Amino acid sequence: MGELMLGNKAFARGLYEAGCSVVSSYPGTPSTEVTEEAAKYDEIYCEWAPNEKVAMEVAFGASLAGKRSFCGMKHVGLNVAADPLFTCSYTGVNGGMVICVADDPGMHSSQNEQDSRHHAIASKIPMLEPSDSAEAYEFAKKAFELSEEYDTPVIIKMCTRVAHSQSIVEPGERVEPAAKPYEKNIAKYVMMPGNAIRRHPVIEERTGKLIALAESCEFNRVEMGDTALGIITSSTSYQYAKEVFGDKACILKLGMVNPLPEKLILDFAAKVDKLVILEELDPIIENHCKALGLCVTGKDVFPMEGEFSQSVVAQKLGMAVPESKTLDEQLPNRPPVMCAGCPHRGLFYTLSKNKCTVLGDIGCYTLGAVAPLSAMDMTLCMGASISSVHGFNKALGQESEGRTVAVIGDSTFMHSGMTGLANIAYNQSNSTVIILDNSITGMTGHQQNPTTGYNIKGDPAGKIDLEALCRAMGFQRVSVVDPYDLAECDRVLKEELKAAEPSVIISRRPCALLKYVKHNKPLVVAEDKCKGCKSCMRLGCPAISIKNGKAAIDTTLCVGCGVCSQLCGFKALEHAE
């Protein structure tokens, strides 16, 4: 009997069994658990890198040295790592190198829903796409063989429903790969023009060989059924097709999505009456089929955005979907919120109160944009808050300098905030940058980073001193505030906005969900004092509501942070005795 395994855990098992020995990644939903699970094997060196570009370069270095290596990231992380990606395609590998990129159709936890297959095509790197945990496990193992045989990094594309679904896997044993000694090879590994010019044709030749492989490889398979309908598909779309049609349609299931086969597709198309292409996001298989001269149904009926499901497939192909009931009233929705006791809340309240323009960043604190705080004007990508506040202030000068801030988390600052800060120090805009230091990478589920002092296994590690770093860049004004102290936050914010030079405010308090954080007893409402003025409600704390005209504390949620009591003019919110 097999074991029920999360797709990401199965992937990690595959890495382990294939003899992978170096892993470097940056966390990003839905990719994070591949690396967290890999870190549980003593045979693999694992680390969280400051960002995806660093992670990929670490994995490349390990490959160059002759070891099997891996780096994992979410779809937008691959944009950050695109620089090494495009050129390690040219150098090829020594030890096998596998890259995981996890897409997030439907944007469960992402700022866009780009299709990572474009990166594989553009960088001319083969891409495998598993459709369940068993394939994630198998493909991870086989990707190393492919990498070494074809002298290329290999990308495995996951998506939320493969990464975060559990299905049955039958694990095997780890096999140590044969040693691949490092040999100096300037023509292959030093990518200056004279060498890169000679490598490019090698890559084109490699793509030709990979297309030949795609025609007959084990990753692509035909399942014959009724020839009235043929479906070409991959990933979870394959599962939805099987759910709807079972064995009643012909399916060409592609496990290798770059490069795509030609003869295999043409032969399949010749056997069926109608050809449907089932792929989430962009029409990549579809356009390939059209270039082969085939007439297909694809994005003319299926959406470009969001996730598919069995009902989407059935409905768009004109079939019935199950009936269901609904209530006759509109129910209040339940959007994600900053947790009770979240240290970011006090700081965002202060920004909201001071009517600041807030250029935001990526993390839990993006939820500062949610009502009632609504204290964010922009979120773009990792690190953009700092670079953009500089641009904003250069554009508007004194008009914006005194009321505009960048907010960025500790992990995001390490990821790509430092270079933006260097730009402010160098090109001198009078900008105010707030680093929300909650001592962890929060949104992705508590990963360590270079500011926390611990590594991926929880052991003591190097710790970057944020104050010293900012001062070393030339910032004279660096202050630290406790976001639970609203008066102090307000005073420091006003001072730094007023100052005639750039400044950094570090808002420091650990995430309230961290195990080592001690909580106070829940606050108590003194009903005789509460006037029902709703001042405390301006915080948007999920533990506070108004019941019968008075404030009420949900004692199962309240962690006793006391920020609300600082807003109460009637001293009605009290710490328990």
Add this chain to the structure above:
Amino acid sequence: MTKNVMIVGVGGQGSLLASKLLGKLLLNEGYDVKVSEVHGMSQRGGSVVTYVRFGEKVYSPIIDKGEADFIVSFEQLEAARYLEYLRPDGRIVTNTQQIDPMPVITGAMQYPQDLIGKLRAKGVAVDAMDCLALAEQAGSSKAVNIVLMGRLSKYFDMSVEKWEKAIEECVPAKFLELNKRAFELGRKAEA
């Protein structure tokens, strides 16, 4: 025939143990099983869903509208929210606990009244219990998930022994007796 169980609740309520338990139980029974979860931003106090599907061969990892045989809910409003996913002959097993969502907290909307009654008026089979009280009776407010599983077990063919074996495989030994009590209380509660 594939059977579908949806587990819904509020991020942070601990639905992962419930799906882990179901997964173990169904795997022990020899079924093909798929469990699908959502991580990341929605875990921050948002509405969360886990899909558990089992049968001879399971393809899709998700449950679509009108497909769930059971909706197991940690919170009333969430039970009502996912009604569309229930088969017309399906059953809701829910905790009666109410957790105000942000639009209610800010006063923009009211928490709907008598949701259980409205669901029953629509002809929906609903088992509603104060699982928090039952869990506390068993020894810990954290055992709400096992109380709900106890109730769900009434509608499964498997013996109590098989459920208890799956619980043993999922919880630390020192909490085993507590969880067995919570299971029993959920199974036998008035609903």
